[in-house]
Amino acid sequence: MNVIKLKFSLKQITPMIHFQNENGATIRATELKPKLDRFILLWMVYENNKVKCNEQKIDSETEILKRIVKEKDYDNWIIDEKHIALNYKMRIKAICKDENINLLNHSNKRQKYLGNADYILDNRNKDEEDKYVSTFSKKILVEIICFDELLADKIIELLPILIDLTAFGLQQSKGYGNFRVNKIFKENKKQQYKPDIERNYIKLLKNFNTINNNVLIYKLKKGFNGxxxxxxxxxxxxxxxxxxxxxxxxxxxxxxxxxxxxxxxxxxxxxxxxxxxxxxxxxxxxxxxxxxxxxxxxxxxxxxxxxxxxxxxxxxxxxxxxxxxxxxxxxxxxxxxxxxxxxxxxxxxxxxxxxxxxxxxxxxxxxxxxxxxxxxxxxxxxxxxxxxxxxxxxxxxxxxxxxxxxxxxxxxxxxxxxxxxxxx
Structure with a gap:
C-alpha cells in the first residue's frame, strides 16, 4: 500500500470564534475532513456530468453522494460508505498563537463587530461561563497521510479551493474564521502553488455552474487595513x-x-x-x-x-x-x-x-x-x-x-x- 504524506501550511486571515480556550485550539480535523470528503466527491460528480438528484429535496447533495458511493465509482477511495468518508488521515496543528488579538477599542470596551459581539471573551475574563473565545494563530499546519496517489493529487487540487470557500467556528458566514493555503508539500517537497483566491473561485464557478447558476460570487474591492x-x-x-x-x-x-x-x-x-x-x-x-x-x-x-x-x-x-x-x-x-x-x-x-x-x-x-x-x-x-x-x-x-x-x-x-x- 502506498503511503503519501501531504502538508498544507495555512495563513489565518480573521479571528476564529469558538468554545476552545486551550493552547493550540484551531480548526478541528473532525470538522475539516468530512467537509473535504464531501467536496471532493461532489466536485467529481459535477466534473463528470453525473448530476442527478431530486431538486425538491433540501438534502439533494447528500443524495448525490450516497448514490455515487453506492455505484462505487471511487471504491478504492472510500473507507466508510455510511458516513461518506475517504481513505486518508488528517492532523491539524496551530503554531504561534497570537495573544494580542485586537478585540478591545481605545475606551477599553469590547468592539461590537457585526453590531453585537458580547459573546466573545477578552483575555481578562477567561473563566466567564457561557462565553466564546477568539483565537488567531500565525501558522496552521494540516498534515495528511493518504493511501492512493490519485486521491492525494485530488486533495492537493481541491483543499485550497475548499479552504477559500469555507470558514470555521462561530459566525463563520460573516467573515470570521477565514484561512488561506499558503504552501503545499508532498513527501516533504514543496509543490508549485501560487495562492490566488480569485483563480480558485473561477474554477469553482466553471465546475458547478455547468447547468445552472448554482454559485454566485461578488467581490468588494476597496482595500482595508487588517x-x-x-x-x-x-x-x-x-x-x-x-x-x-x-x-x-x-x-x-x-x-x-x-x-x-x-x-x-x-x-x-x-x-x-x-x-x-x-x-x-x-x-x-x-x-x-x-x-x-x-x-x-x-x-x-x-x-x-x-x-x-x-x-x-x-x-x-x-x-x-x-x-x-x-x-x-x-x-x-x-x-x-x-x-x-x-x-x-x-x-x-x-x-x-x-x-x-x-x-x-x-x-x-x-x-x-x-x-x-x-x-x-x-x-x-x-x-x-x-x-x-x-x-x-x-x-x-x-x-x-x-x-x-x-x-x-x-x-x-x-x-x-x-x-x-x-x-x-
Missing part, C-alpha cells in the same frame, strides 16, 4: 442586504407583488395591536392576512430563534416590550424540521484588499421549491402571545441576482460580480 476594518465592512454590507429584503420604498422587479406583501415584523406588530398593545405607525386599516405574510429575511438564512425589540410599542401598563419568536420551519409533506443556514458567506482576501461574497444559490432555490411551512411562536417573557404563519417568496417572485443588482451593485461602485470567463 481584519478589524474588513469585519466592520462586512457588518455594514450585511446590514444593507438584510434591509433590502424588507424595504418597500421602491418597487423593484426582484420582488414581485411587493406592495401586497406584509413582512413578518409588521405582521407581529399587527398581531400585538389586535391583542391590545399600543403600536404606532401601524394603520388601523391594515389587517393580518396570513396569505400575505412573507418571511423574506428567511431567504438569507433561518435561525431557530428570532429576537427583536418592537419600537414605539408598549403594553397596557406603558412598558416597552421585547419579543422572542421561535421559528419553526417544517416540510409540508413529511412534517420534518428543516434547517436553512445563510446562503451568503463572506471571505476576506489574504491582503485584506478584497472581500468576496459567495452565495449558495442552489440551496436557496431548493428551499423555494420546497416551500416549507413557517410558523413564529411568540412569547413576552413566559407569556405566550400566539402564533403567526408566514411563507417564502418563490423563485418566480424573488430573483437573487436581480436583488444584488438593484440593492447592492447599484449602491456601491466598488462591488462587482465575478464571472467564470474572467482571468484568475
Amino acid at each position: 481584519y478589524e476594518k474588513s469585519l466592520d465592512e462586512i457588518a455594514k454590507l450585511n446590514g444593507l442586504i438584510k434591509k433590502g429584503m424588507v424595504t418597500k420604498v421602491y418597487e423593484p422587479d426582484y420582488l414581485k407583488n411587493n406592495e401586497s406583501i406584509i413582512n413578518e415584523k409588521t405582521a407581529m406588530k399587527i398581531h400585538l395591536r389586535n391583542k391590545g398593545y399600543k403600536i404606532k405607525n401601524i394603520p388601523k386599516s391594515l389587517n393580518l392576512d396570513n396569505n400575505k405574510v412573507y418571511y423574506t429575511r428567511g431567504l438569507l438564512g433561518i435561525a431557530q430563534k428570532y429576537d427583536f425589540a418592537v419600537t414605539k410599542c408598549t403594553n397596557p401598563r406603558g412598558n416597552e416590550i421585547n419579543i422572542e419568536f421561535v421559528v419553526k420551519v417544517t416540510d409540508k409533506e413529511e412534517g420534518k424540521a428543516l434547517r436553512f443556514p445563510s446562503p451568503l458567506h463572506y471571505h476576506v482576501a489574504k491582503d485584506y484588499k478584497t472581500i468576496y461574497i459567495v452565495i449558495n444559490n442552489k440551496s436557496l432555490q431548493v428551499l423555494q421549491q420546497l416551500n416549507p411551512k413557517i410558523e413564529f411562536v411568540g412569547k413576552i417573557g413566559d407569556v405566550s402571545i400566539g402564533n403567526i404563519s408566514a411563507q417564502l417568496s418563490q423563485k418566480e417572485e424573488f430573483d437573487l441576482e436581480k436583488f444584488f443588482d438593484f440593492v447592492v451593485l447599484r449602491k456601491n461602485e466598488n462591488i462587482s460580480k465575478l464571472e467564470d470567463n474572467q482571468n484568475g
Whole structure:
C-alpha cells in the first residue's frame, strides 16, 4: 500500500470564534475532513456530468453522494460508505498563537463587530461561563497521510479551493474564521502553488455552474487595513442586504407583488395591536392576512430563534416590550424540521484588499421549491402571545441576482460580480 504524506501550511486571515480556550485550539480535523470528503466527491460528480438528484429535496447533495458511493465509482477511495468518508488521515496543528488579538477599542470596551459581539471573551475574563473565545494563530499546519496517489493529487487540487470557500467556528458566514493555503508539500517537497483566491473561485464557478447558476460570487474591492476594518465592512454590507429584503420604498422587479406583501415584523406588530398593545405607525386599516405574510429575511438564512425589540410599542401598563419568536420551519409533506443556514458567506482576501461574497444559490432555490411551512411562536417573557404563519417568496417572485443588482451593485461602485470567463 502506498503511503503519501501531504502538508498544507495555512495563513489565518480573521479571528476564529469558538468554545476552545486551550493552547493550540484551531480548526478541528473532525470538522475539516468530512467537509473535504464531501467536496471532493461532489466536485467529481459535477466534473463528470453525473448530476442527478431530486431538486425538491433540501438534502439533494447528500443524495448525490450516497448514490455515487453506492455505484462505487471511487471504491478504492472510500473507507466508510455510511458516513461518506475517504481513505486518508488528517492532523491539524496551530503554531504561534497570537495573544494580542485586537478585540478591545481605545475606551477599553469590547468592539461590537457585526453590531453585537458580547459573546466573545477578552483575555481578562477567561473563566466567564457561557462565553466564546477568539483565537488567531500565525501558522496552521494540516498534515495528511493518504493511501492512493490519485486521491492525494485530488486533495492537493481541491483543499485550497475548499479552504477559500469555507470558514470555521462561530459566525463563520460573516467573515470570521477565514484561512488561506499558503504552501503545499508532498513527501516533504514543496509543490508549485501560487495562492490566488480569485483563480480558485473561477474554477469553482466553471465546475458547478455547468447547468445552472448554482454559485454566485461578488467581490468588494476597496482595500482595508487588517481584519478589524474588513469585519466592520462586512457588518455594514450585511446590514444593507438584510434591509433590502424588507424595504418597500421602491418597487423593484426582484420582488414581485411587493406592495401586497406584509413582512413578518409588521405582521407581529399587527398581531400585538389586535391583542391590545399600543403600536404606532401601524394603520388601523391594515389587517393580518396570513396569505400575505412573507418571511423574506428567511431567504438569507433561518435561525431557530428570532429576537427583536418592537419600537414605539408598549403594553397596557406603558412598558416597552421585547419579543422572542421561535421559528419553526417544517416540510409540508413529511412534517420534518428543516434547517436553512445563510446562503451568503463572506471571505476576506489574504491582503485584506478584497472581500468576496459567495452565495449558495442552489440551496436557496431548493428551499423555494420546497416551500416549507413557517410558523413564529411568540412569547413576552413566559407569556405566550400566539402564533403567526408566514411563507417564502418563490423563485418566480424573488430573483437573487436581480436583488444584488438593484440593492447592492447599484449602491456601491466598488462591488462587482465575478464571472467564470474572467482571468484568475
